[in-house]
Amino acid sequence: MRGRAELALAGITVIWGTTFVIVKSALADVSTFLFLALRFSVAAIVLAFIYRKAVRRASLAPGLLAGALLFTAYVFQTMGLELTTPSKSAFLTGLSIPLVPLASSLVYRNKPRLVEVAGILVASVGMVLMTSPGLATAQWAVNKGDLLSFLCAVTFALHIVVIAHFSPIMGFESLAVIQVAVAAVAGLVLSPFAEPVRFHPTAGTVVAVLVTGLLATAVAFTTMAWAQQYTSATRAALIFALEPVVAWLTSFVLTGETLAFRGKVGAAAILAGILLVELTRSGRGSETNGAAATS
Numbered sequence: 001m002r003g004r005a006e007l008a009l010a011g012i013t014v015i016w017g018t019t020f021v022i023v024k025s026a027l028a029d030v031s032t033f034l035f036l037a038l039r040f041s042v043a044a045i046v047l048a049f050i051y052r053k054a055v056r057r058a059s060l061a062p063g064l065l066a067g068a069l070l071f072t073a074y075v076f077q078t079m080g081l082e083l084t085t086p087s088k089s090a091f092l093t094g095l096s097i098p099l100v101p102l103a104s105s106l107v108y109r110n111k112p113r114l115v116e117v118a119g120i121l122v123a124s125v126g127m128v129l130m131t132s133p134g135l136a137t138a139q140w141a142v143n144k145g146d147l148l149s150f151l152c153a154v155t156f157a158l159h160i161v162v163i164a165h166f167s168p169i170m171g172f173e174s175l176a177v178i179q180v181a182v183a184a185v186a187g188l189v190l191s192p193f194a195e196p197v198r199f200h201p202t203a204g205t206v207v208a209v210l211v212t213g214l215l216a217t218a219v220a221f222t223t224m225a226w227a228q229q230y231t232s233a234t235r236a237a238l239i240f241a242l243e244p245v246v247a248w249l250t251s252f253v254l255t256g257e258t259l260a261f262r263g264k265v266g267a268a269a270i271l272a273g274i275l276l277v278e279l280t281r282s283g284r285g286s287e288t289n290g291a292a293a294t295s
Contacts, residue, residue: 005226005227008223008227010239010242011223012240013239013240013242015219015220016220016247017242017244017245017246017247017250020081020086020087020090020247020250021255022204022211023208024085026205026207026208029200031191031196031198032075032082032195033187033190034187034191034197036183036187037184037187037188037191038213039212039213040071040180040187040213041187041188042213042218043180043213044177044183044184046214046219047181047221047222048177048181050173054173054174054177055174055177062170062178063170063174063178063179064178064182065162066182067178067180067181067182070159070180070183073152073159074183076151076152077148077152080145080151080152081145081149082145083145083148084146086247086250086251086255087244087247087248087251087257088130088146088263089149090243090244090246091244091247091266091270092130092152092153093153093244094153094244094270094271095123095127095270096153096154098120098273098276098277099120100157101113101120102116103154103158107158119276119277122276123269123273124273126266126269126272126273127150127270128266129263129265130259130263130270180217180218241274241275244267244270245271
């Protein structure tokens with residue numbers, strides 16, 4: 001069962017990694033908030049059907065908080081993806097994993113471990129290398145899309161802390177349905193006011209909505225709920241940490257995107273920072289939720 005579970009988690013990682021390129025392409029034909037509204041609406045309908053008996057009224061408040069953070073994170077990610085490359089967006093979003101201990105220490109007022117601080121510092125160096133076009137001071141300028149991707153990572157880290165805290169109390173299924181439903185409603189309500197609505201239905205747009213809504217959200221949540229019963233938090237986290245690598249390879253194969261040597265070193269440093277934190281964590285269930293919620 002562990003082998004099947006980890007194979008399923010690897011499949012989710014591949015799905016998440018490939019969606020960066022798919023979403024990047026779809027954003028040429030649909031505005032950010034409308035795309036998110038469609039994505040989360042599809043996912044909410046499916047999850048509500050699957051987990052209809054598990055939804056509890058007590059999960060409403062935590063679900064509202066988790067949903068607000070989830071939607072905000074995806075707004076940052078999707079808007080950033082319009083202005084940066086898929087691989088850079090994926091690696092910068094992956095910073096949420098080493099940022100979790102820092103976010104947790106701020107919320108619960110406990111000190112992060114030295115190795116966690118080291119992981120954050122290594123990943124931060126990687127972020128600088130990936131986002132700065134040159135080493136001369138005059139050339140240092142962070143792309144707006146890179147900044148939005150980093151803000152996405154920060155917001156995801158906060159979302160992870162919330163999910164890790166409330167999932168054991170409220171139940172993962174109930175919290176999953178409510179948070180995705182909140183994100184869907186937020187997208188539908190804000191879409192007409194946040195930006196000019198743009199929607200040109202194409203095959204690529206439909207595929208992007210269905211893949212991200214059904215596979216990357218609804219199926220992914222369901223599969224994780226099953227698979228993580230049979231493997232450790234550390235092994236699951238290591239599998240998920242490969243998501244930006246998959247995004248990088250997918251972008252290279254489909255669009256020909258390449259990174260300069262400095263960008264490759266930065267990507268490796270970000271991945272090293274993620275692994276440094278994850279390899280030294282204990283296999284607690286809350287950390288399993290944390291690792292899973294970053295994508």
